[in-house]
Amino acid sequence: xxxxTGSLSQRLVNWARVKSPWVTLFNSGGCNACDIEVxxxxxxxxxxxxxxxxxxxxxxHADIMIVTGHVTLKQASRLRRVWEQIPEPKYVxxxxxxxxxxxxxxxxxxxVNSVDSVIPVDAFVVGCPPRPDEIINAVVTCLNxxxxxxxxxxxxxxxxxxxxNSKNTTEIREVIQ
Amino acid sequence: xIDPITLDFVREKIQDIGTAEQVRSNRIRITTTPxxxxxxxxxxxxxxxxxxxxxxxAADNGKTLELIYHLTGSHRMVVSIALELPRDAPQVPxxxxxxxxxxxxxxxxxxxxxILFQGRSDLKKIILNEDWPENEYPLRKDWAPDPGTFYGGxxxxxx
Numbered sequence: 001x002x003x004x005t006g007s008l009s010q011r012l013v014n015w016a017r018v019k020s021p022w023v024t025l026f027n028s029g030g031c032n033a034c035d036i037e038v039x040x041x042x043x044x045x046x047x048x049x050x051x052x053x054x055x056x057x058x059x060x061h062a063d064i065m066i067v068t069g070h071v072t073l074k075q076a077s078r079l080r081r082v083w084e085q086i087p088e089p090k091y092v093x094x095x096x097x098x099x100x101x102x103x104x105x106x107x108x109x110x111x112v113n114s115v116d117s118v119i120p121v122d123a124f125v126v127g128c129p130p131r132p133d134e135i136i137n138a139v140v141t142c143l144n145x146x147x148x149x150x151x152x153x154x155x156x157x158x159x160x161x162x163x164x165n166s167k168n169t170t171e172i173r174e175v176i177q
Numbered sequence: 178x179i180d181p182i183t184l185d186f187v188r189e190k191i192q193d194i195g196t197a198e199q200v201r202s203n204r205i206r207i208t209t210t211p212x213x214x215x216x217x218x219x220x221x222x223x224x225x226x227x228x229x230x231x232x233x234x235a236a237d238n239g240k241t242l243e244l245i246y247h248l249t250g251s252h253r254m255v256v257s258i259a260l261e262l263p264r265d266a267p268q269v270p271x272x273x274x275x276x277x278x279x280x281x282x283x284x285x286x287x288x289x290x291x292i293l294f295q296g297r298s299d300l301k302k303i304i305l306n307e308d309w310p311e312n313e314y315p316l317r318k319d320w321a322p323d324p325g326t327f328y329g330g331x332x333x334x335x336x
Contacts, residue, residue, distance in 0.1 A: 074306040076330035109315035109322060110305070112330045 014150050017063060017089070018143055020052030024062035024086070028079050028115065029105075030069020033129040034095040038066060041132040053139055059085045064142050066135070067119075070098040070105040071112045083119045089149060091142040094121045095135065097128045182225055182254050190224040191217065195258070204255045211260050211269045218246065218272050221258065226250045233282040235290050237318045242267050242290060246279070262292060264317075271296040289316040306330070 006014070027035055041048045042055060056062050059082045071079055083092070094115040097103035102113035115121050122145055123138045149155050187197045187205050194216050195209035209217045221227045227248035236243045241261040249255045262269060271294040273280035283294045284303040291314035294300065302309060306329040313328075314320055322328065 071330075072306075073309070073329040080331060109320075109328070118331055 018147060018150075020054065021063045021139060021143060021146075022054050022056045022061055023064045023066055023139065024056050024059045024082075026059075026065060026067050026079060026082055028067055028069045028075040029072035029111075030096070030098055034068035034098075037129045037132055038068070038095075038135060041135055046132045046136065048136060048139070051136075053136075059083075060087065062086050063089070063146075064091045064093060064139060066093045066095055067099055067115045067121075068095045070102040071115055071118055072110050073112060074110075076112050076118050079115075079118050089146060089155070091122045091145060092119055093123045093125060093135075093138045093142060095125050095138075096130055097126065100124045100126070103128060181252050187225060187256070191220055194220065200257070203253065204257060206257045206259055208259050211262060214246075214258065214260060215270055215272060215275065217258050218248075218276055221248055221256050222275070225256060226252065227256050230276055230278045230282075231255065233279060233286060235286045235292065235316075237264075237290065237316065239318055240264070242292060244269060244286070244292065246272070246276075267292045268295055270294070273297065288314075290314055291317065 025035065025038055038055070040046065041053075059065065063086075065083060065086055067079065069075075083090070092115070094100060098105060099115045099121075102108075102111055105111045106113055112118060123141050125134050125138045127134060149157075181203075182205070184197060184199045184205055187207070191197060191207060194213050195207040197205055197207050200206045207217060207221070227250040229249050231247040231249055234245045234247065236245075242264060244260050244262060246258040247255055248258070260269070267290075269292060271279075271283060273283055273294075274296070280297075281303065283297060284300055286292050287294060287297075287300045288302055288304045291312070305315075308327075308329040310326055310328065313326070
């Protein structure tokens with residue numbers, strides 16, 4: 001549901017954001033399996049570039065950050081710093097069982113156990129590792145969220161509805177509908 | 178390539194500074210004491226031509242802390258030098274001056290097990306995060322995280 005209000009330049013920016021989300025990848029201490037699945041998204045079988053999804057090296061160029069791995073104590077402050085460098089509007093996807101709850105690393109001495117205890121997360125993807133189509137689905141979920149945020153003029157509407165960090169995408173959809 | 182060394186050859190060379198036994202076809206274990214570790218490392222380097230350090234492994238068996246130095250050379254036999262340390266105040270002389278690759282393993286073992294390598298002045302954190310509290314050694318069997326202690330990461334309010 002594209003929004004046709006606002007100035008011409010604003011509409012152009014909104015169109016470009018929805019058309020081509022740029023993604024940055026951050027490994028916060030995972031085993032690399034999720035990163036390999038993200039690479040599989042880029043390969044010819046799934047080829048997310050045909051949807052305009054580009055993986056960028058710098059967080060300053062990104063709209064969506066994909067975080068893989070449970071967050072180690074060493075990486076927690078780095079993850080926060082990288083997240084702070086992404087310009088608004090920004091969206092975070094936590095990949096895999098580790099990103100949601102620590103996975104096999106839960107409760108270890110060097111782990112903070114979940115991504116959403118360090119930065120707010122918009123979409124969690126289940127699996128160990130998740131399949132590439134599920135990762136693409138998470139990016140599309142973030143794009144739908146982006147459209148809703150544009151229509152509401154910001155992210156605040158989600159907090160007033162009582163959802164700060166939605167644990168799953170169906171919850172977000174229920175609020176939207 | 179040199180021929181593989183045999184157990185009798187090892188026993189003849191190290192004599193009374195440790196006891197040798199064959200634990201696998203390609204592995205000879207020498208058991209020694211913390212005070213003699215430097216002598217054993219020197220004789221293994223010079224007499225058994227073990228010029229490479231594979232790793233130093235450490236373990237907590239509940240009663241003592243075990244430290245095993247794995248060395249090898251062009252003969253492809255692994256010589257493991259094992260010693261045991263008391264759990265209270267575990268100390269062992271450093272070998273990083275005669276065996277330079279040992280330095281980084283010693284720092285890691287000091288981080289995780291709290292074994293003090295005498296003669297090292299730079300045993301600063303390498304594996305654990307910089308703001309990890311002092312005197313907390315997470316790989317010891319009796320260690321458990323204290324809920325009141327801050328172990329690093331993000332402090333204060335969480336988003």
